[in-house]
Amino acid sequence: MINVDNILKRVRSGEMDISEAKRLLLEVQQQQAPSQAAAQATVPQPVQRIDDTLGYAQLDVDRAARTGFPEVIFGEGKTAEQIAAIFQRLMNHTDRVLATRVSPDKAAYVLKQVPAAEYRPDARAVLWLRPGLAAPATDDGYIAVVCAGTSDVPVAEEAAVTAESMGCRVERVFDVGVAGIHRLFRRLPVIRGANAIVVAAGMEGALASVLGGLVSVPVIAVPTSIGYGASFQGIAALLSMLNACAPGISVVNIDNGFGAGYNAALIHKNRLKRDEQ
Structure with missing residues (x-):
């Protein structure tokens, strides 16, 4: 059977010259190409759905699937209404939503729209976690x-x-x-x-x-x-x-x-x- 290891061993022992080895290596590469393409085709492609129904924002609703954490809302420069609407929309797609740099007056409006959320005033952040989401284990470090x-x-x-x-x-x-x-x-x-x-x-x-x-x-x-x-x-x-x-x-x-x-x-x-x- 022709494989890379066999070809290299024969070159090292002197049984095969360099030109013949190149030809055989090219054949091996061509034989492997279909199987490699099939393997690549079975690899799940990263999901990249966008929710653009709000008009003023394009929400990367599958970011958690790609990176491990959903898109975060940056509150500065957004109105309270925009933060609340984006917040509610993200809640439909993920198990946690975080909005940073949210002033107290904007946070008050957001909490009226999303009573399940929590405002952390020291951090200027609004946070929602889906009920039942497991807390981190105390023995897993910190x-x-x-x-x-x-x-x-x-x-x-x-x-x-x-x-x-x-x-x-x-x-x-x-x-x-x-x-x-x-x-x-x-x-x-x-x-x-x-x-x-x-x-x-x-x-x-x-x-x-x-x-x-x-x-x-x-x-x-x-x-x-x-x-x-x-x-x-x-x-x-x-x-x-x-x-x-x-x-x-x-x-x-x-x-x-x-x-x-x-x-x-x-x-x-x-x-x-x-x-x-």
């Missing part, structure tokens, strides 16, 4: 969400709520900035026990560098826009985190708690998958 000061809590909470909506358990460690670094050390056991860490810090953003040198898991740093004039609404913290000398630190955009929480959840959930194998 994500640590750490913030430097109380002023950073809204961004940290956005990260925490995002991770929780993705089915992760979250441990919050707040107000442990470098201005009183002894507060951080007493919480290190909790932080070190996490599968991924989110660090939200404004001012000079030093907390991410400090933690990066103390832990063995990925750190996702979130610069916040908290600080005095020369902090430039978070640019100082952003540059500090990007230039951190500690390894293992990734940086998201200013005040992007959602992005940090999402990335931490992906790290955590993929680690659980690996452990199950």
Whole structure:
């Protein structure tokens, strides 16, 4: 039987020259092509349905099937009516809906339309989970969400709520900035026990560098826009985190708690998958 291993062995032993080997390898490739095409045809194609019936939005209703989590509503710039309508439409397609950056007045309107939803004011997020959705197992590990000061809590909470909506358990460690670094050390056991860490810090953003040198898991740093004039609404913290000398630190955009929480959840959930194998 002609196969690649047989051809290579004969070339190595000197029984076959290079030109003959090339000819036979081409034959093997041509023989395998139909079976490979058939195999590819049986692979499920990613679903990509779009719900465009609202007119002002095209909802990616199958995103959860492709990525593991449904489309998220970004509330800033949308009216309360638009948020509520998109929220209700997504509820028809998935088992959880998250809307971020929703002000209290917009949230009040959304909750009137969707009484089953919950508003998390610290995170400025509206969340709905289908009744009966299983809570994360307490023995499956967790994500640590750490913030430097109380002023950073809204961004940290956005990260925490995002991770929780993705089915992760979250441990919050707040107000442990470098201005009183002894507060951080007493919480290190909790932080070190996490599968991924989110660090939200404004001012000079030093907390991410400090933690990066103390832990063995990925750190996702979130610069916040908290600080005095020369902090430039978070640019100082952003540059500090990007230039951190500690390894293992990734940086998201200013005040992007959602992005940090999402990335931490992906790290955590993929680690659980690996452990199950």
